[in-house]
Amino acid sequence: MFREQEIRQGEVQVAVPEQVDAWLIYIGRIHTPWTSRMECPRQGRHDGPLCRIEIFSPWVQGLQDVGLYERLEVLYWLDHSRRDLILQSPKSDGTTRGVFSIRSPVRPNPIATSIVQFERIEGNMLYVRGMDCLDGTPLLDIKPDRTLFSPLAAAQPGDFQVGD
Amino acid sequence: MFREQEIRQGEVQVAVPEQVDAWLIYIGRIHTPWTSRMECPRQGRHDGPLCRIEIFSPWVQGLQDVGLYERLEVLYWLDHSRRDLILQSPKSDGTTRGVFSIRSPVRPNPIATSIVQFERIEGNMLYVRGMDCLDGTPLLDIKPDRTLFSPLAAAQPGDFQVGD
Numbered sequence: 517m518f519r520e521q522e523i524r525q526g527e528v529q530v531a532v533p534e535q536v537d538a539w540l541i542y543i544g545r546i547h548t549p550w551t552s553r554m555e556c557p558r559q560g561r562h563d564g565p566l567c568r569i570e571i572f573s574p575w576v577q578g579l580q581d582v583g584l585y586e587r588l589e590v591l592y593w594l595d596h597s598r599r600d601l602i603l604q605s606p607k608s609d610g611t612t613r614g615v616f617s618i619r620s621p622v623r624p625n626p627i628a629t630s631i632v633q634f635e636r637i638e639g640n641m642l643y644v645r646g647m648d649c650l651d652g653t654p655l656l657d658i659k660p661d662r663t664l665f666s667p668l669a670a671a672q673p674g675d676f677q678v679g680d
Numbered sequence: 681m682f683r684e685q686e687i688r689q690g691e692v693q694v695a696v697p698e699q700v701d702a703w704l705i706y707i708g709r710i711h712t713p714w715t716s717r718m719e720c721p722r723q724g725r726h727d728g729p730l731c732r733i734e735i736f737s738p739w740v741q742g743l744q745d746v747g748l749y750e751r752l753e754v755l756y757w758l759d760h761s762r763r764d765l766i767l768q769s770p771k772s773d774g775t776t777r778g779v780f781s782i783r784s785p786v787r788p789n790p791i792a793t794s795i796v797q798f799e800r801i802e803g804n805m806l807y808v809r810g811m812d813c814l815d816g817t818p819l820l821d822i823k824p825d826r827t828l829f830s831p832l833a834a835a836q837p838g839d840f841q842v843g844d
Contacts (some may be wrong), residue, residue, distance in 0.1 A: 530738035536703040537818065538757050541696065542786045550838055556837030558831035565843035574694035575788055580778030588780075591791055593702050602742040603698040606832035614744030616752075616822040619829055624707045624739055625820045627755055629793060648838065654701065656789045658780040665783055667722035668770035674714055674721030674812065679729040 523600060525610040528603035532624070544571040544655035546592055551651050553596065560635040560648035569655060574634045574658035587631055588644065593654045594626035610634040631661055685745065685762060689774040692767035696788070708735040708819035710756055715815050717760065724812035726797040731811040733819060738803045743822075751795055751825035757818040758790035797823055 524528060547568040550556045557564065569590070571579060582588065601622050603612040615623055632646035641659070659665075687693060711732040714720045721728065733754070735743060746752065765786050767776040779787055796810035806822070823829075 528741060530741075533705060533738075535705065537706040538704040538759065539700040540702040540704065540789050541699065541763075542701040549841070555837050557841065558833065559826075559839065561839075561842065563842045564838075565841055574697075575766060575779075577692060577694075578779040578788075579779035579781075580767065580776075582778060584781060589793065591789070591793070595702065596688060599705075602739060603744065607834075612744075613832070614746060615739075615742040616741075617745035617748060617824060618832065619826070620822050623821055624742075626754070627791065627821055629755070629823075629826075631752065657791055658786055659783050659793075660781060662723075662783070662793075662795070663842070668777070668782065669722065670771075671722060673719050674728075675723065675725075675783050677713070677721065677729055678725070678727045 524605040524608050525600065526603065526605050526612045527601050529600050532600045532601050540593065541655060542654040543575045544569055546647060546649055546653045546655055548647050548649060550628040553650060556650060557648045560630050560632065560646040562646045564645050566635060567644055569642040569644060570643065571640045579637055579642060582642065582658065583637060584633060584635055585660040585664050587664060588634055589659045589661055590630050590632055591654055592628050592649055594621045595654055597621045597623065597626035598619055599624050599626060621643045627656065687765065688769040688772050689770050690776045691765050692769065693764050695768055695781045696764045704757065704820060706818040707739045708733055710811060710813055710817045711817055712811050712813060712815045718816060720814060720841060721812045722792050724796065724810040726810045728809050730799060731808055733806040733808060735804045735806065741800055746806065746822065747798060747801060749824040749828050750798055751828060752798055753825055754794050755821040756792050756798055756813060757819055757820055758785045758792055761785045761787065761790035763788050763790060791820065
């Protein structure tokens, strides 16, 4: 199950620094069938339920041309997650893994990324399949899937740089 | 070229809401060969230059087991980017695209994601190939590439849900 606030055997907690280095705006909200963290998929599936991503004003016009891409990368904020566990026990059996070696929702910056299947746009609503989050999760960003996207702007020197 | 602060023909600017919905911590810093935004690759390449990701205290222990994955997803903060252009002209020719249909660094929440090739870990330094950002860019998160990662925790009901 998704953790609530407990710390499991073997897990290592750190004191999170109090500085605020940057700030986020919620640009929308994700509507899914899951209202309990015990129900959410671990990983979304492209034949999963239709989910609705609501875009808030003033960002709606940014949806223009999104339908050019069959798959999208969605970034969202796991606002129920604690942020202070650097070693975690995903199986609750005391076997720990570093936080950067797992895709746990518990992270220093709890940003989740999913690749979803585009379905359609209606007004300020984007319909997709492949989400895995709780109903009401705050939206941070939408981008074309990197494997489908070619930069429109001219290449730069770094694009040709290989190396040591 | 990467934009500095100019607005190009046809681009649409909005007033960014003043609310701060969530806050980020910089957990490290990315060291690359590129010190000008005119040099950075548009897209990183896995045969590109070796780059060094420095992890700050208290997060270093979170690197444990990261080397189990050949590819990693890196999230970073584009701290030089403006955030208020919802229609953009990537070719500077007045042809606009919605911000969510491009992978421009200019976005409401300027979080970039890259898939990189793991090379090695030395102390608090993670060496990778495939970055595309300026030297000194703040690090937000590291996760295993989704295509290589299987959840360790038991499946939940949503994992089996297909649907309408």
